[in-house]
Amino acid sequence: MISLSMRKRFTSVRTYLLVALLLMFVGFPLYWMLMSSLKNSSDIVRLPPVWWPLPTWEHYDELFSVTKFGRWFLNSLIVCSMSTVIAVFLGVIGAYSLVRLKVPGKEVLARSVLLAYMFPGVLLVIPLVLVFSHLGLINSQFGLSLAYLTFALPFVMWVMRDFFGSVPVDLEEAAMIDGASRLEALRDVVIPQAYPGIIATSIFAFLFAWNEYLFSAILVRDHDLMTLPPAMANFASAMDTRWGLVMAASTVATLPMAMAFAFLQKYLVTGIGAGGVKG
């Protein structure tokens, strides 16, 4: 007969093993990316592979001195920040309206915000190119950030709708009786309750935009205005792929999101949890 404490210990050992396996599965590509970026070009393709190389910064040097990586990085930051700020601002107000205001057919409206997700991006990009070329928004960072709203805004609205639904209506009613207008009640009382959700959705909206390739490749043709994904795709060609450069660029491109996840992890867990339970 196995005692209860033995059984508990066995369960916790099994849990740790499973977590370790999962971490290896998730972490190995990151490890390989980082190591490859620090290898010289011949070590990158050597067999058997070099697991722990003598680090070299040659790919990073080339990345920042030969290519326009810094410019593209900044472009990505500008476009993603703009689209995230607009998506969160409009999404928060839209989601709040769908939850609290008496809008006829608001359930249908709420569900229809997800329509954009039902079509492949390539279907949306053709009408977008037509509309944007009429409006002079091709080759424009503002235009690209507007295009990103097609997926960021529905996402923010959908998740924030659940968050606002979970904030007790008494709180904003108390604020309105205390002298606040509805918008002031939203700003002073409701939004502070929904910070975890706003932070989580902001990170994901930023991440979607940061990783987006298709819209950026089609809507921005000017080399100086490109964002990272299409710019980095140029490192690979039919004749040659600069793996060292690709890996160094990927490592630097991963940093902002990795840092955001690390610092805002607490809010992220609460955010995803709360949204998930309510949904």
Place this chain on the structure above:
Amino acid sequence: MASVKFDKLRKVYGKDVVAVAGLDFEIPDGLFVSLVGPSGCGKSTALRMIAGLEEPTSGRLIFGDQDVTDREPRNRDIAMVFQSYALYPHMTVSENLQYGLKKRGVSSEERSISVKRIAHMLHIETFLDRKPRQLSGGQRQRVALGRALIRDPEVFLLDEPLSNLDAKLRVHMRAELATLHQRLRKTMIYVTHDQLEAMTLSDRIVVMNHGVVQQIGSPAEIYNSPSNRFVAEFMGTPSMNMIPCTLKQENGEPRLIAKNLSIPLSKQVASLASRTEVALGVRSEDFEIGAPGIVGGVDARVLVAELTGAEKYIYLELADAKVIARAPADSPICAGDNVSLSFKPHQMHVFDGRGDEAAALRAA
């Protein structure tokens, strides 16, 4: 100072769900008035309409001489204490208290003076820097009251503010509320389903059912002279005993007849009845219990004797109805005993029919 006047105020949800079916009465300035009734009777909807949180379907709402029907909640000069307290979780107690003043442009110095005054009045000085989650239920309740009091509004609205407290604290806070009202003499409108709270706190009680006002009166009027069977049964613990009877003439005298019961009724009261199927209402304290066979008494069998501490509730079977009578705590009566019940003649209530809406028959 403001009275609150309901002028045919009505609220209908959708096409035909009538929450409040036309309130038409006035609450004089400075009174403590309770809206009382079972869940879904429309009392909270009525309060929310006063607060401006719910738009009336029709009718007007008048504070003093001002029509406030279309005013935003913030422009009504009201304060409300919610059942859930609705304290802002991200603000400290002090910030919670100050929020309303801040919104009204009160300077920071005046705000801190007001916070000190209210904190002293409600004994919450020691936790002004705490967040609501760090407070007990009673402390939160005080802060919620403080947030309402600090603005010195014309009308206070209280939506079941004691229902989340334990029994002991509820009694304590009830007394504090009564003291506060006596000190401030402001119009207070209190919503509760607890008729005991309504009875102990109020100057006037408004009893509601199905969105309709059943009776308005002082606690004593409501208790002693209920206007219909619903009010009679809703107000009072235990609720008023109802014995189905038939109104008959015997030897030219009207009598209430049930199984082994025959009670004379005044001609004046009997003449008011519109039907012969009536209900006799007797409060538990208006029975007198004696030994079986007493002259003028009715034999009844004790089903259960329940000691509540200060007294005993005696459950009896009387004329096919189950009734509850009160007896002193040291009464020897116990289950299975046969007793004789007699009625205090001036404390009997006769209802014209057997439904909730059956009106009380009362001689002028």
